[in-house]
Amino acid sequence: MTARLLIVGPQGSGKGTQGVRIAEAFGVPVVSTGDIFRANITQGTKLGKKVTAILDKGDLVPDKLTGEIVRDRLSQPDAEPGFLLDGYPRNAAQVKDLDAFLTAQGASLDAVILLEVPREESMARLQLRATEQGRTDDTPEAIAHRLDIYENETAPIVDAYGSRGIVERIDGVGGLDEITERIFAALAARGLDRVVA
Ligand code: AMP
Secondary structure, three states, X not given: OOEEEEEEOOOOOXXXXXXXXXXXXHOOOEEXXXXXXXXXXXXXXXXXXXXXXXXXXXXXXXXXXXXXXXXXXXXXXXXXXXXXXXXXXOOHHHHHHXXXXXXXXXXXXXXXXXXXXXXXXXXXXXXXXXXXXXXOOOOHHHHHHHHHHHHHHHOOHHHHHHOOOOEEEEEXXXXXXXXXXXXXXXXXXXXXXXXXO
């Protein structure tokens, strides 16, 4: 069985944490564009140097560059049984790019997990993360900017997937395990069963 999944939610919704749990349970890799960019910045690669200032401001890396990175990652053998995308696609152009890539392989997304968390709650969680992890893009300005981009560009992509009937809206407020269970239940109801208990 393959599981091609996407998790969407505002920054601070806990999608990173939930994404790792889901991917493990389904035996697929997490493909997080944010993680890929941060790893490149830390390692000082050419790509990292190109995107540092963009990430610090909370802006989006150009679609073309991001698309190349995602296609390359999804073409690796470990993504054959599926993947859990986190942070991509983030706007309408990226949805189109991903569609073209998957269609060419005769594939499509099986489910989009939408983790819903009110803006105030995301802000509070992000500010906490800023003090705990010291991420350079967790300044109040960058946080607000990223949430604006989410509301203006990313939230609307859910409509595009919604019309395909693959969106699962999950209440992202509650305990971590409770939320994980909500996600597993919603996926199971679609016939998407985890391979690891
Ligand atoms: P994240 O870890 O998903 O919050 O992403 C951190 C930052 O990486 C974002 O604020 C963007 O600057 C960049 N980024 C991550 N994913 C994308 C994407 N799909 N398109 C463009 N930029 C991205």
